Amino acid sequence: MQYFNIQVASQLSGVASATIRAWEKRYNAVVPERAENKHRLYSETDIEKLALLYKLTELGQSIGKIAHLELSELKLVYSTLLHRPYDERHVVTPHHDKVDYEKILSSLHLALEAYKLDIISHELEKARNLITPRDLCINIIIPLFQQIGMKVARGEFSVAQEHTISAIVCSHIGQMIGHHYQRMSATTDLILITTPEGEMHQIGILAGALLCVHYSIKFVYLGPSLPAVSLSEAVNALHPSAVLIGTTRYQLDENNTIESYVNLLRANLKVNPTILVGGNVKGYLRNDLEKQKIQFFPNLIALDEYFAKKYKS
Numbered sequence: 001m002q003y004f005n006i007q008v009a010s011q012l013s014g015v016a017s018a019t020i021r022a023w024e025k026r027y028n029a030v031v032p033e034r035a036e037n038k039h040r041l042y043s044e045t046d047i048e049k050l051a052l053l054y055k056l057t058e059l060g061q062s063i064g065k066i067a068h069l070e071l072s073e074l075k076l077v078y079s080t081l082l083h084r085p086y087d088e089r090h091v092v093t094p095h096h097d098k099v100d101y102e103k104i105l106s107s108l109h110l111a112l113e114a115y116k117l118d119i120i121s122h123e124l125e126k127a128r129n130l131i132t133p134r135d136l137c138i139n140i141i142i143p144l145f146q147q148i149g150m151k152v153a154r155g156e157f158s159v160a161q162e163h164t165i166s167a168i169v170c171s172h173i174g175q176m177i178g179h180h181y182q183r184m185s186a187t188t189d190l191i192l193i194t195t196p197e198g199e200m201h202q203i204g205i206l207a208g209a210l211l212c213v214h215y216s217i218k219f220v221y222l223g224p225s226l227p228a229v230s231l232s233e234a235v236n237a238l239h240p241s242a243v244l245i246g247t248t249r250y251q252l253d254e255n256n257t258i259e260s261y262v263n264l265l266r267a268n269l270k271v272n273p274t275i276l277v278g279g280n281v282k283g284y285l286r287n288d289l290e291k292q293k294i295q296f297f298p299n300l301i302a303l304d305e306y307f308a309k310k311y312k313s
Contacts, residue, residue, distance in 0.1 A: 001044060006020060006042065012051070016118065017118065022122060023050075026064075027068065045071060056078055059081050104126070105140065111123060112148065117164065121168050121171075125172065134304065136173075136210060137207045138304060141203070141210075141300075142299075173210060176213075177206070188218075190219065190220065191240055191276075192219070192244070197261070201248050202224040202246070205224070207300050208303060217307065219244075232265050239271050240273050243276065247277065249279070259289060276294075277294050277297070278297040280298075
């Protein structure tokens with residue numbers, strides 16, 4: 001039987017190295033051999049089990065309840081889940097009210113202080129297996145990035161460090177969206193999601209997509225930095241009920257504002273979707289948007305309230 005170090009085991013199983021160590025320490029999920037230098041060595045069976053455990057946690061199963069199972073038992077659980085209707089596979093949070101958000105945030109903040117990227121990733125992975133898309137957005141992402149923003153403002157984090165953490169968070173949001181989006185939409189409405197050309201920050205629009213998933217709203221994620229004409233072409237082709245545009249600023253560049261971007265978008269439209277704009281825009285500039293009949297949301301909580309009122313039955 002072949003044995004592999006933890007880096008290779010991670011690549012083959014799809015489980016982060018930090019997560020493998022945590023599952024070993026907390027749940028005794030696998031017991032690797034040790035090389036002469038004391039480094040972990042994982043068998044093919046270990047790797048197969050790790051991969052299966054990961055798939056099951058992605059389907060909403062609690063790692064603490066399945067880590068002790070033998071490989072044959074895990075295969076049976078996985079096969080049983082796959083033969084259920086999709087909505088019945090997810091047991092994401094049996095007791096949402098018992099989730100300790102302060103503990104999750106405390107762990108994330110400690111990891112931020114030490115700039116431990118693997119721990120940040122591991123804690124986010126745990127969080128998305130415990131809570132709903134909305135809870136991840138409102139209770140984890142918002143306070144996490146408030147903390148990151150303060151660190152950048154105080155000079156404790158560089159912009160490069162902020163971008164690195166943002167990339168990790170984006171990865172976890174994307175995975176959560178992917179595993180939840182297969183649910184049937186409760187509405188025929190379609191929302192297109194993007195940022196204006198030159199706006200590369202996508203945490204906000206990814207979080208908006210999480211909220212769409214929570215409220216079972218069909219959406220198409222167009223990614224960041226989309227020119228207005230390209231967005232108009234997508235709108236004309238897909239006929240969405242709304243377009244959600246995220247931005248971190250009103251003045252996009254020397255010659256363009258978010259208002260001029262929307263005006264150019266509308267000038268090329270053959271349909272009339274609701275325009276939703278979210279982001280960090282000063283109060284007196286919001287009036288300019290509202291005069292153009294643009295629905296503005298200063299933060300994700302406001303967007304959540306809008307979706308709850310419009311779509312929650």
